[in-house]
Amino acid sequence: EVQLLESGGDLVQPGGSLRLSCAASGFTFSSYAMSWVRQAPGKGLEWVSHISGSGSYTYYADSIKARFTISRDNSKNTLYLQMNSLRDEDTAVYYCAKDRPATHWGQGTLVTVSS
Amino acid sequence: QPVLTQSSSASASLGSSVKLTCTLSSGRVSYIIAWHQQESGKAPRYLMKVEGSGSYNKGSGVPDRFSGSSSGADRYLTISNLQSEDEADYYCETWDSNIAVFGGGTQLTVL
Numbered sequence: 001e002v003q004l005l006e007s008g009g010d011l012v013q014p015g016g017s018l019r020l021s022c023a024a025s026g027f028t029f030s031s032y033a034m035s036w037v038r039q040a041p042g043k044g045l046e047w048v049s050h051i052s053g054s055g056s057y058t059y060y061a062d063s064i065k066a067r068f069t070i071s072r073d074n075s076k077n078t079l080y081l082q083m084n085s086l087r088d089e090d091t092a093v094y095y096c097a098k099d100r101p102a103t104h105w106g107q108g109t110l111v112t113v114s115s
Numbered sequence: 116q117p118v119l120t121q122s123s124s125a126s127a128s129l130g131s132s133v134k135l136t137c138t139l140s141s142g143r144v145s146y147i148i149a150w151h152q153q154e155s156g157k158a159p160r161y162l163m164k165v166e167g168s169g170s171y172n173k174g175s176g177v178p179d180r181f182s183g184s185s186s187g188a189d190r191y192l193t194i195s196n197l198q199s200e201d202e203a204d205y206y207c208e209t210w211d212s213n214i215a216v217f218g219g220g221t222q223l224t225v226l
Binding site: 035037044045046047050057059061095100101102103104105106107108 | 147148149151153158159160161164174204206208209210213214215216217218219220
């Protein structure tokens, strides 16, 4: 059974940093592209970033480009999202998702950016 | 990049059928889309992929009541024999040039 478990969400001040993790199990992690998708309170789904199975290729939404970095450690079956220079508008539940389009979703982790 | 258009809301009676629509922007009528269901306060759940041909491929455990179809730039999700647990937000997703795009979502109310 595919399982994706996000962690790392927290309350952080504007301008701060946070690193999210997504622990994957139940499939051959290195064979699949992985994505981060976020959902602001009361809003729809917004794609943030994705990374190829090998980790060689990364892609970002314009709204977070140059502030966020996606990475993965295939030896640990873990996906990461390093978030820097956080803004109020980055407040959201962040989901990791397997494959493109997403065929499995994690339960999400809440990031709140507020002073 | 493509745009996916969904109606913001829909409603149907318990036991009836409803057909939700996701419309691809111009020039992308062949694109595959995915449908996701999100119940209130929960994570999204993958339902199926729908191709331009109208064929669809459901995720594991998705009830037979859910089906997909296609016509031109429109991709459909049909839910038959509506149940109370089908009340949720439904999102479509597609990909283009390594960028994912989501529709704005349809809030389905079961009356």
